[in-house]
Amino acid sequence: MNRRWGIDLGGTKIEGVILDDSMQPLVRQRVDTRQERGYGHILMQIGGLVESMSEKSGIPRPESIGIGTPGRTEGADGVVKNSNTVCLNGMPLKKDLEEVLGMKLAIENDANCFALAEAMLGAGRDEMRHPGRTAFGIILGTGVGGGIVFDGRIHRGAHGIAGEWGHNPLPGEMAPCYCGRSGCVETVISGPALEAFYASISGRRLPLREISAASGRDVAARRTIDRLVTSFGRALAAVVNILDPDLVIIGGGVGNIRHLYTPAARKAIEAHLFNRSLDIPVLPPSLGDSAGVFGAALLNNPDSGA
């Protein structure tokens, strides 16, 4: 029996899963992160979760485990950077967790875990069965990120930043970005950026899903959705021109906006494509909240990750 254990370390919840041979969850369990209690507490929570999953299921602790975390990790010790769970930043999470758990750890950021799970078990599973296929998995929500899955594995790249299209520049855009530059894709098509754009032209603050619902009758809402679709097209075309993936999957809150799956959205991408025709599927995700933890579990598979 080839079981895979995964942990999704989120800002509010830590979730664990054990997948069986056929990728079905045998055990799923959650605990609160309580990040306000600090780094040491998070390590203990994860240690306790793994122990409890093993006890409740009767499945012995594994030799290795996969973990997904917000932010990047660098070096052999897995030092965390750019995480919104700020107490993790600067800490050697991989090294410390390997000590606490007494097992090997494969660690990846949550966008890469999302991309791996959706490509191999979710929306992309039929297409990605064929050898040599590439999927681009997008997180489009509060932030804009992504991950690349090639032939069943995450492509991390030389700097570990492969797929980070959210900080490509969008020519003509000037808004400052938290990364220190300005005019990044994220400053235009993230949920908060679109809601701020709508507020700036309408004088009203609405959540994006309500802006989307009102776009048939409200001119400001229409302009906001048009801005999303055209800017998304420009930004994604830049990725497709280089990566030329076999499929694209759009996760995150903004990924629920139906306008991204319309012929108009495809045209917005094609307007900047070298070959002028987009002949691949652009899909919504199919695993829901499970993608992060399933992706973490897949990191353990010598054929599909880290």
Ligand SMILES: [Zn+2]
């Ligand atoms: Zn940026």
